[in-house]
Amino acid sequence: MKQNFLVLCGKEQLEWRTRDLPPLENDEVLVKTILGSISISAELPQYNETDLTELPPEYPKNTGYESYGEVIKVGKDVQSVQMGDRVISFYGHKDVAIIKENKAIPVPKTIYGPRALLTILSCDAAKGVFKVNLKRNDKALVTGMGPIGLLTAHFLKHYMKINDIDIVEPDPHRREIAKVFGAGTNVCMENGYNIGFECSGKIMRFSNCKRA
Known part of the structure; x- marks a missing residue:
């Protein structure tokens, strides 16, 4: 063949x-x-x-x-x-x-x-979240609400029991979907975050995570 x-x-x-x-x-x-x-x-x-x-x-x-x-x-x-x-x-x-x-x-x-086809992406997101030693009262920032970002928010919320999850996402439709996954959209850099997950593939968003 x-x-x-x-x-x-x-x-x-x-x-x-x-x-x-x-x-x-x-x-x-x-x-x-x-x-x-x-x-x-x-x-x-x-x-x-x-x-x-x-x-x-x-x-x-x-x-x-x-x-x-x-x-x-x-x-x-x-x-x-x-x-x-x-x-x-x-x-x-x-x-x-x-x-x-x-x-x-x-x-x-x-x-x-x-x-x-989301099978492996969900595995990648889970591995990234589970490698971090998080506490329930930690604040998390996720940049990019494509499949990886949404799955990251899901694992943070439903497996790590993190309640304080904010996102950076320019697309309003994606922001609405993120809310269903338990994420908020009121980013507050002044108060800082315990952890950041860059899921957009953009260098600028990675810089946002580092500043957080």
């Missing part, structure tokens, strides 16, 4: 390439991609050559983050998923991919694709 995969060949230069897939091993799964995520903080800087962690950039570069797809073939020893199941995994921007069974995260039929 042929696999098409996306490669970054230079600044803003993407190219689809093709290769043959090897035979499926007994503990492997063949997945057909339905949706894929693009990381605005990792992939877009690489695409635009603004990634400060890689100077100068090296090419060609594989692309991709987490993917949501349908299992179209399984090895004979695979038990946790079957043909037709939907899964989340990590294999980059490819139309089909072979992965190990233990790398396939099953997705319940009641959860649709875009929501399923």
Whole structure:
């Protein structure tokens, strides 16, 4: 079977390439991609050559983050998923991919694709919050109310039991959503915060967190 995969060949230069897939091993799964995520903080800087962690950039570069797809073939020893199941995994921007069974995260039929792709983002947000030794009376500032910021506010409120959570977010619609997650919008830099979480991917917002 042929696999098409996306490669970054230079600044803003993407190219689809093709290769043959090897035979499926007994503990492997063949997945057909339905949706894929693009990381605005990792992939877009690489695409635009603004990634400060890689100077100068090296090419060609594989692309991709987490993917949501349908299992179209399984090895004979695979038990946790079957043909037709939907899964989340990590294999980059490819139309089909072979992965190990233990790398396939099953997705319940009641959860649709875009929501399923929040699986890993929720894990990232949880790890960031749980690494910090917080007390219930601490004040937290979260900048950016995209998926990561909203999930961070959720974990702060419902797992760490932090009641005093303020946000920095220019989009009024996102600010309203943040209120549902238990966050406030009355930022008060003068009184300070015990902890800040930068979730917007903006250097200016990171500076706000440091000042808080």
